[in-house]
Amino acid sequence: MSAVRWGVLTTARIAQDRFLPAMHKxxxxxxxxxxxxxGRAAEVAARFGIPAAYSSHEELLADPAIEAVYLPFPNGLHAEWIIAAAEAGKDILCEKPLVGSLEDYARVVEACQRNGVSLMEAFMYRFHPQHQKVREFIDAGRIGQLVSMHARFHFVMDRSPGEVRLQTGLEGGAVNDVGCYAVDIMNMVMGRSPASVYAKGTSPIDPVETTVAAILDYDGVIGTLDCGFEGPRTNTFQIIGTKGHITLDNAFDPIPGDPARVTVSLRDGSTEVFDVIEDPFRLEIERFSVWARSAGQEVVHQELTEQNLAVRLAIHESLAAGLPRNVEPVHAVEHHLLQEQ
Structure with a gap:
């Protein structure tokens, strides 16, 4: 099979630092x-050996040779460009989080269905083999019944002028930028979203929340997350069971070539350590390229995408109210919205 021909909309830092190097592999x-x-498309194209450089996204979407596109826009622009790409007949890999509202979710799903294209929220970390190993340990009962989960994702943000992750109009903030990973991994482990959430956040100098902590109640299993733009870099995840616990030292953003360590510690005092090296961006690109060449169309990992949106909405409601909030399923609301259109 010939290689799927990709277009990259924008010269965003993540495209240059991670996506395009992974594409080469x-x-x-x-x-x-x-x-x-x-005006930077030609420069980036020359650096990465990309044949075509366009000065507008509309020109790229009109290129009939392009089969799939990668959209690393600021969060608040995702829906607009997903719909534009769908109308152009391109399969779409859009950076996380996919959208920030039920209305936008209904709009992008309708556009992709109507135009027969596939869409996936780009949580590249899901494709790293360390998470397959964790699933195997849990399914095999190695750590017993699950008791709690604890996810942390922090880094110190460079507050340069125009930083999109600090703008409310572009759906910035710690929850949408890094907290979404913590939400996603706990939903993925549990196979469902929590029944309720209770969140607290701070934003000392910015219009969006910059540090957030939350409790997620999975009806018998408690999840906690803390995330933000203020503290030293950490992206860890721990699952505690009745017989032991699993710890991931680099759960969400392992650098290519660096090991992601999985540690299994059991109640009898024994410990197993596994170092897993892989580039999750490469695996994500390869998997979505297979979906792009498939006969059908789909929202890939749709259930996880809907769960993530539902929890983020509840967290933002809890932050605003200072009270716990129930997590309402997205799919039922989305279907209702589509019927109204």
Whole structure:
């Protein structure tokens, strides 16, 4: 099978630092075009050996050679460009979080269904083999019945002028930028969203929350998350069971070439350590390229996407109210919204 021809909309830092280097290693994908209205597309194209550079995203979407696109826009622009890409008939890998509202979710799903294209929220960490190993340990009963889960994702943000992650109008804030990973991994482990959440946040100098902690109640299993832009870099995850616990030292953003360590500690005092090296961006690109060439269309990992949106909405409601909030399933609301259109 020939390589899937990808277009990259924008010269965003994540595209240059992680996505395009991973694309060079992918076995079934190639970067064929990049676009940016800021005049940098040609420079980035030359650096990565990309054949076509466009000065507008509309030009790239009109290129009939492009099969799939990667959208690393600021969060608040995701829905607009997902719909534009769907109308152009491109399969879409959009950076997390997919959208920030039920209305936008209904709109993008309808556009993708109507145009017969696939859509996936780009949580690249899901494809790292360390998480498959964790699933195997849990399913095999190695740590017994699950008791609690604890996810942390922090880094110190460079507050340069125009930083999009600090803008309310672009759906910035710690929950949407890093807390969404913590939500996603706990939903993935449990296979469902929590029944309720209770969140507290701070934003000393910014209009969005910059540090957040939350309790997620999975009806018998408690999850906690803390995330933000103020503290030293950490992205860890721990699952505690009745017979032991599993710890991931680099759960969400392992650097290619660096080991992601999985430690299993059991109640009898024994410990097993596994170092797993892989580039999750490469694996994500390869998997989505297979979906792009499939006969059908789908929202890939739709259940996880809907669960993540439902929990983030509840967390933001809890932050605003200072009270616990129930998590309402997204799919029922989304279907209702689609019927009204």
């Amino acid at each position: 992918a076995r079934n994908a190639t970067a064929s075009a990049i676009s940016s209205p800021n």
